[in-house]
Amino acid sequence: xxxxxxxxxxxxxxxxxxxxxxxxxxxxxxxxxxxxxxxxxxxxxxxxxxxxxxxxxxxxxxxxxxxxxxxxxxxxxxxxxxxxxxxxxxxxxxxxxxxxxxxxxxxxxxxxxxxxxxxxxxxxxxxxxxxxxxxxxxxxxxxxxxxxxxxxxxxxxxxxxxxxxxxxxxxxxxxxxxxxxxxxxxxxxxxxxxxxxxxxxxxxxxxxxxxxxxxxxxxxxxxxxxxxxxxxxxxxxxxxxxxxxxxxxxxxxxxxxxxxxxxxxxxxxxxxxxxxxxxxxxxxxxxxxxxxxxxxxxxxxxxxxxxxxxxxxxxxxxxxxxxxxxxxxxxxxxxxxxxxxxxxxxxxxxxxxxxxxxxxxxxxxxxxxxxxxxxxxxxxxxxxxxxxxxxxxxxxxxxxxxxxxxxxxx
Amino acid sequence: xxxxxxxxxxxxxxxxxxxxxxxxxxxxxxxxxxxxxxxxxxxxxxxxxxxxxxxxxxxxxxxxxxxxxxxxxxxxxxxxxxxxxxxxxxxxxxxxxxxxxxxxxxxxxxxxx
Numbered sequence: 001x002x003x004x005x006x007x008x009x010x011x012x013x014x015x016x017x018x019x020x021x022x023x024x025x026x027x028x029x030x031x032x033x034x035x036x037x038x039x040x041x042x043x044x045x046x047x048x049x050x051x052x053x054x055x056x057x058x059x060x061x062x063x064x065x066x067x068x069x070x071x072x073x074x075x076x077x078x079x080x081x082x083x084x085x086x087x088x089x090x091x092x093x094x095x096x097x098x099x100x101x102x103x104x105x106x107x108x109x110x111x112x113x114x115x116x117x118x119x120x121x122x123x124x125x126x127x128x129x130x131x132x133x134x135x136x137x138x139x140x141x142x143x144x145x146x147x148x149x150x151x152x153x154x155x156x157x158x159x160x161x162x163x164x165x166x167x168x169x170x171x172x173x174x175x176x177x178x179x180x181x182x183x184x185x186x187x188x189x190x191x192x193x194x195x196x197x198x199x200x201x202x203x204x205x206x207x208x209x210x211x212x213x214x215x216x217x218x219x220x221x222x223x224x225x226x227x228x229x230x231x232x233x234x235x236x237x238x239x240x241x242x243x244x245x246x247x248x249x250x251x252x253x254x255x256x257x258x259x260x261x262x263x264x265x266x267x268x269x270x271x272x273x274x275x276x277x278x279x280x281x282x283x284x285x286x287x288x289x290x291x292x293x294x295x296x297x298x299x300x301x302x303x304x305x306x307x308x309x310x311x312x313x314x315x316x317x318x319x320x321x322x323x324x325x326x327x328x329x330x331x332x333x334x335x336x337x338x339x340x341x342x343x344x345x346x347x348x349x350x351x352x353x354x355x356x357x358x359x360x361x362x363x364x365x366x367x368x369x370x371x372x373x374x375x376x377x378x379x380x381x382x383x384x385x386x387x388x389x390x391x392x393x394x395x396x397x398x399x400x401x402x403x404x405x406x407x408x409x410x
Numbered sequence: 411x412x413x414x415x416x417x418x419x420x421x422x423x424x425x426x427x428x429x430x431x432x433x434x435x436x437x438x439x440x441x442x443x444x445x446x447x448x449x450x451x452x453x454x455x456x457x458x459x460x461x462x463x464x465x466x467x468x469x470x471x472x473x474x475x476x477x478x479x480x481x482x483x484x485x486x487x488x489x490x491x492x493x494x495x496x497x498x499x500x501x502x503x504x505x506x507x508x509x510x511x512x513x514x515x516x517x518x519x520x521x522x523x
Contacts, residue, residue: 195461197454252455259455302458315457 003088004095006226011096011104014221018107021214022049022114028207028268029118032261032314035199036394037122038404044117044126048133049110055137056106057081063142065092065105068152073143091151093224104221109145112169113137118314119177122196123187123391126399128384135374136176140367144172148359160359161335161342161352163233164222166276166328167363174321175364176371178312183375184384186311188391193308199404201261208264212241215271219278232339233278237271239286240293244270244323247294265319269297272320273327280335280342289330293323325360332356411507411520412480416471417445418491418500423469429486430473437523438473449498468500474507474523 026045033041052060058080066074078084081102089098113133120129145168147155155167162168189196198204219237223230248266249258273293274286281289301318304310312318332353335344343349378384385391390398397403418426423440430438444465451464475483484502492499510522 195463197461197463252458255458256460257455259457261455261457265457298458305456305459 001088001094003097004225007093007095007224008097008100010226010230011093011100011221011224014217015100015104015107017214017217018104018111018221019049019214021107021211021218022046022111024207024210024214025111025114025118026207027203028211028264029121029314031200031203031205031207032198033121034196034394035404036396038199038396039402040126040395040399041117041121043400044121044129045114047126047130048114048117051130051133052110052113052137053106055134056109057102060109060137060142061102061105063138064109064145065102065150068146068150071152071154071157072147074146074150096224101224104224105145105149108165108169108218109137109141112141112165112173115169115173115316115320116177116180118316119181119312120184121313122395123385124184125382125384125386126395128378128382131382132180132374132378132384135378136371139374140172140176140370141168144168144363144367147362155359155362158355158358159352160355161280161331161344162276162328162359163279163331164219164275166272166324166331167359170272170275170320170324171328171360171363172367174317174319174324176367177316178310178321179368179371180375181310181312183372183379187313188388190311191308198261205260205264208267212267212271215241215275219275223279229279229340232283235283236281236286237274237278239283240274240290241267241271241286243287243290244273244294245290247291248298251294251298265315266294266298269293269319269323272323273330275324276328277331277334280331280340280344282334282336282339285330285334289327289334292330293326296326297322328356328360329353411474411510411523412477413472413474413505413507414480414483414487415503415505416473416487416491416500417443417468417502418471418487419493419498420467420469422491422493422499423471425490426471426487429490430471430483433479433483433486435473435475435479435483438471440472441470443468443470447497447501466498474510476520476523480504 022045026042030038030042062076062078063074066078069075084098084102086097088094093101147153148162148168215237216234220230220234223233245263245267249263252259252262270290270293273289297318300322301315333345335342337343337347344352445468446465451462452466453460453462511518512522
């Protein structure tokens with residue numbers, strides 16, 4: 001098949017849109033921490049853009065998408081992008097240059113690693129985070145991406161549906177965030193319920209809005225063509241984000257006030273939930289998928305907050321783990337043949353939901369256990385945590401020697 | 411000379427400033443401060459649920475006045491900073507001042523204020 005310029009243009013734009021999501025995540029997370037840790041939180045995402053971009057072209061892409069080895073991992077044939085050129089791949093996105101598809105996938109790997117950082121802000125040692133991130137990309141992201149999206153990957157062959165990353169990105173990052181937090185432990189003052197005030201909520205909202213914007217590339221770009229399917233995914237994405245933002249706002253209002261932080265969070269949860277379903281369900285389905293995602297995530301977050309046992313600081317699991325899991329199951333429920341030729345429960349395919357759940361269970365078990373081991377490994381070698389003094393002073397000064405809001409005059 | 415240090419509600423600043431101007435005190439230092447009195451903390455919304463911050467934002471006005479002006483300045487501040495709420499209107503402290511210098515001219519004492 002030859003290159004289609006419309007498809008290529010859309011994929012290149014989508015790639016740029018998804019790339020923007022990681023700096024957006026930096027703002028989203030950065031605004032929620034205390035002012036002494038805002039730069040450190042932003043830097044985690046920003047450094048991961050640089051780190052994963054390099055690892056991806058060196059070996060990440062070929063491990064994930066290279067010629068299949070037994071359904072579990074890609075071969076090293078495309079090491080250093082050898083053989084990945086301007087012509088389309090013979091198996092992926094056959095109407096766009098292989099390089100464009102490779103780069104599109106790079107932006108997914110970047111944001112998935114960056115998502116995890118929300119769980120460990122305000123106390124993880126910067127160097128340890130970088131080592132963990134490189135290991136996690138290699139030993140968790142690449143295999144899981146291959147299983148689901150790689151040609152010959154075993155979950156893909158099982159017909160597990162994941163349009164744009166419900167399992168690979170959201171369930172994967174959500175459960176891994178939980179495992180990493182359990183090894184790292186809570187922030188100082190967490191158990192005593194010392195108030196930890198977000199330093200800049202407008203920045204959180206800007207981050208959430210840019211994530212929403214980038215998500216059009218994430219989901220509609222995952223059609224890897226510029227036609228009806230991309231348009232359908234585009235509409236359902238916006239609908240689900242809106243539905244979840246609105247639902248979260250109402251839930252907050254019932255309990256007290258419609259908080260801005262809550263509405264921004266709701267949007268992200270809805271967008272995470274629609275990700276696996278975006279190219280398989282009809283546009284109206286965004287409404288129930290978003291609303292239910294917001295409710296599930298809201299109550300999981302409430303439970304975590306009341307129990308006060310696990311300091312999964314910015315609720316990566318409650319947002320992405322829970323939203324993503326619901327989205328993957330919902331894909332099995334709402335997939336409609338008319339959209340993309342794949343049928344779910346509402347089209348009388350009773351098998352799809354169990355298949356979706358299998359993919360979730362496998363990925364949760366794998367990602368949780370490997371992440372836990374990797375975290376332990378980094379902890380006993382270089383140490384995961386900053387010292388008590390460094391934590392008290394804040395990571396901006398102690399890790400980076402900078403402060404976010406300098407100067408005597410405001 | 412006395413320094414009047416008044417901690418008041420943010421929204422009463424303009425009324426108090428105008429009242430001080432009415433007593434011919436145009437010079438003052440204003441800062442944003444955090445603190446607490448009987449009002450204790452402030453409950454804010456997190457993504458879910460609420461959390462309490464222990465200190466509230468307030469405004470601190472510092473103005474140095476002549477001894478004989480103290481009663482009328484105190485009166486101007488209290489009448490304009492009071493809201494009728496049960497708590498949270500603030501406090502005023504009166505502190506003796508040893509001396510004062512106008513930087514531009516080097517004038518000393520009461521002439522400097």
